[in-house]
Every structure is written in structure tokens, then in C-alpha cells.
Amino acid sequence: MEEIAFFRPSIDDTEINLIKEALKDHGSAIVGRFESELQEYFGVKHAITTNNNSAAHHLALCSMDLKRGDKIICSVNSTPSVAQAIRHFDAEPIFVDINEDDFNMNAESLRNTLKIHNHKKLKGIFVNHIGGQAADMDEIYDIANEYEIKVLIDAGKSIGLTYNGVKIGSDKRSLVSCFNMHSQMTNPIATAGFMLTNDDAIAERARLLRNYAIVKGGIDKDGNLGYVYDVVDIGVKYDLTGLCAAYSMAQFEKNDKFIQRRRAIAALYDEALADCPHVSLPIKKRDHIYIQYIIKIDKNRDGFAKELLERGIHTALHYKPMHLLSYYKSKYSLKVNSFPNALRTYQQVLSLPVYNALSDEEAHRVCETMLEIARTRA
CATH class of the missing domain: 3.40.640.10 (Type I PLP-dependent aspartate aminotransferase-like (Major domain))
Structure with missing residues (x-):
């Protein structure tokens, strides 16, 4: 694979x-x-x-x-x-x-x-x-x-x-x-x-x-x-x-070309994953050039990412809140719930591949795999 x-x-x-x-x-x-x-x-x-x-x-x-x-x-x-x-x-x-x-x-x-x-x-x-x-x-x-x-x-x-x-x-x-x-x-x-x-x-x-x-x-x-x-x-x-x-x-x-391609991939994701169970798509409030395509998984984000990886699809996390990082948590005595919006977001977000070299075929495979995994969850 x-x-x-x-x-x-x-x-x-x-x-x-x-x-x-x-x-x-x-x-x-x-x-x-x-x-x-x-x-x-x-x-x-x-x-x-x-x-x-x-x-x-x-x-x-x-x-x-x-x-x-x-x-x-x-x-x-x-x-x-x-x-x-x-x-x-x-x-x-x-x-x-x-x-x-x-x-x-x-x-x-x-x-x-x-x-x-x-x-x-x-x-x-x-x-x-x-x-x-x-x-x-x-x-x-x-x-x-x-x-x-x-x-x-x-x-x-x-x-x-x-x-x-x-x-x-x-x-x-x-x-x-x-x-x-x-x-x-x-x-x-x-x-x-x-x-x-x-x-x-x-x-x-x-x-x-x-x-x-x-x-x-x-x-x-x-x-x-x-x-x-x-x-x-x-x-x-x-x-x-x-x-x-x-x-x-x-x-x-090539930056303008890269932006155009990322937007095309984002549009493909938006359409294919619109009804994907347990997945919330990026909310576009203003201009967006999709440096990352960040979704939310409402149930066991890490398990979802692991299943994607087992099927050959790499994802990433943007970002872990600073107050959860050991240095800042210890240095400033920050509590886990000090920033509730960031905490809730962190527990769900996952970034999908979105870049110029990603083909339509690969993007469709990402979506098909996402749907396959999501439908197995209660």
C-alpha cells in the first residue's frame, strides 16, 4: 500500500x-x-x-x-x-x-x-x-x-x-x-x-x-x-x-499556484466529507488559503488518526496549546483548564494532507478512508 x-x-x-x-x-x-x-x-x-x-x-x-x-x-x-x-x-x-x-x-x-x-x-x-x-x-x-x-x-x-x-x-x-x-x-x-x-x-x-x-x-x-x-x-x-x-x-x-491547488483540495474535501459522521470540517469565516486543513473528530481523535496511519495516510496536529507543554505548565503553574476553548479544540483537531503535490486520486483516497473509519463508530 x-x-x-x-x-x-x-x-x-x-x-x-x-x-x-x-x-x-x-x-x-x-x-x-x-x-x-x-x-x-x-x-x-x-x-x-x-x-x-x-x-x-x-x-x-x-x-x-x-x-x-x-x-x-x-x-x-x-x-x-x-x-x-x-x-x-x-x-x-x-x-x-x-x-x-x-x-x-x-x-x-x-x-x-x-x-x-x-x-x-x-x-x-x-x-x-x-x-x-x-x-x-x-x-x-x-x-x-x-x-x-x-x-x-x-x-x-x-x-x-x-x-x-x-x-x-x-x-x-x-x-x-x-x-x-x-x-x-x-x-x-x-x-x-x-x-x-x-x-x-x-x-x-x-x-x-x-x-x-x-x-x-x-x-x-x-x-x-x-x-x-x-x-x-x-x-x-x-x-x-x-x-x-x-x-x-x-x-x-509559485505561491499563487500553490494557493490555488490547496483551495481545490479543500473544496474536494468539503464536498466529499460534508456528511462524514463524527467529523466537523473547517469553518471559513473569511479568506482562507488552507496552509492546513484542520478538521475536528468528536470521538477518540487519536484512535482515528492511528487508523488512518495504519491505512497509509499521515496526519498532523496543529497545535498543542502552550499551557499543556511541560515547560510552560511548570514555569507559570498553569492549570489544564486555564484556557477552556483551546483545551476543547485540542482534544478534537486533526490536520489532513493539503499541498500542491497531492493528487486528486490521493485526496479522494483520504476521503474514502475517512468515511470508512467514521462509519464503523457508534
Whole structure:
């Protein structure tokens, strides 16, 4: 029985040719070209590439000059990278609950959290967009403005996602938006992240810090050599390699095609699984580009996933709430029922394969297997 992977990359001559080009010019030009393409696509002043999305999160907070004891609000349903980046400053992530329908940050929970944590140490809100559907950004921006705090975006792979017709990452109301260009699978072919901003000071600091905060010498106005460099801050090594830039740029140039294909697969799933017992399909409240196709299983989600795997179909879980992870649960003495919406959602959600390389035949097999398993349950 041939297995259906949770993800397979789509690779053709575009990637191969750009990688060859990067090898010929030693990668020196292609990173700049990639950043220029990103700036043009999103219509922002600055696109700063990094070697992965976690680096983008950390670099964004470095650029804000986050300090020990500062606080950043984030969804309890997010990638571990966001809270981990906050903790690297010995700052505090403050979690908020989610909506049970679209899995995004719950505005009421955000407002209640701000009432408790409204303090000079509170530096911002890191908002994510689950599964390829945007959070309710107008309401979040209104709340942020009311409390005079900055909004940062964790968009993950949601390149091309829009909210009210504006691309996520293009809205000037956010300070920084972070993205990635690679799968979340272990050992991907290449990795890349990037952060977008219209703030000149944030961009200048990010570019400085991403390469050890080195200030290089050069030839001065008098013709003297200045090859002795200096380090002017505590930096990191987050710059993007030419090979990863080449692969990522090739993938980026196919992004519209990938979105179209994922939407087609989602439509196929929606139709075929509409009456599937024990299964609730994704609720589309606004634009959706289906980075994940997240369903709910109302009875023994883990058993359902195991039966799918036994039939060769791989699934995934997005996401385990942060308050259930050992480090955060212990560090902040969080209770299992501290975030009831996230807890109920976590007990049911399951992500099905949805990617460009997935064929219609494979998608139909996923649906047929889902129906077969669901009908055996009382």
C-alpha cells in the first residue's frame, strides 16, 4: 500500500536553475533579489530574510530591544517558536484563549488579559493566523490602539493570505510581520524566514543584529584601508544562505499556484466529507488559503488518526496549546483548564494532507478512508 505523506514538496527546474545560479555567483546576489521580490509583493519598505522562522521571531524581538521582565501577549495556540523567542530574553509570554471555530486569538480573552496585564512592561501582541485563515485583525488592532501597544504578526507559511482585501504583512498597522518559506517537517530541503516592516529603525537594527552586529571596515575617503571590523552590540547569526534563498525564491514564485491547488483540495474535501459522521470540517469565516486543513473528530481523535496511519495516510496536529507543554505548565503553574476553548479544540483537531503535490486520486483516497473509519463508530 502506497503511503500518502502529510507533506511533499513540489520541485521542478525553477529550483534547480536558481540553485545553479546561486552556486555560480556564490550566493552573493540572490539573497538581495529575494528580499526585493518580497518588498515588491507585500508593498513594504523593508524585507529582512533570516535562516528560518524562529530566527525571524527572535530577530524581531531583538530589534524591539525586548528586556528581561517585559511581557508579550500571544495566543495559547501557536508554534513553540514565539513563546520560546520571548523567553530567550527572560521576558514573559502572556497567553490568551482562542475561538473554537477558526482557532484564532479570541478578542474577548485578549481584552480581559489586557485589563490584568496593562503595565509599562507590556510591549506588544504577537498575533498568529491558524491554518491559513486570518484572525479578526480589525478588532485586535482596535484593542491594541485602546491600550497603546504594538502588534506583531506571526503569519507562518500564510504568504498571500488577505484580510479585508489587504495582504497579511502589508498592513501598516503592524510593527513587524514574520513568515517562513519551508515546511514544518523535520529536516526540510531548505529553510528560510523573513520579517517585514515599514519602521526604518527596526529594519536597520535587524540588519545589524542578524550578522553578529558586525560593522565592517572599508576604504575611507582618504583611500585608507579599513578592514578591521567592529562589533557594536550582542548579535546573532541569522543571515540567509544563497542556496536556501534560491530554493525559497523558487517556491515563493509559485505561491499563487500553490494557493490555488490547496483551495481545490479543500473544496474536494468539503464536498466529499460534508456528511462524514463524527467529523466537523473547517469553518471559513473569511479568506482562507488552507496552509492546513484542520478538521475536528468528536470521538477518540487519536484512535482515528492511528487508523488512518495504519491505512497509509499521515496526519498532523496543529497545535498543542502552550499551557499543556511541560515547560510552560511548570514555569507559570498553569492549570489544564486555564484556557477552556483551546483545551476543547485540542482534544478534537486533526490536520489532513493539503499541498500542491497531492493528487486528486490521493485526496479522494483520504476521503474514502475517512468515511470508512467514521462509519464503523457508534
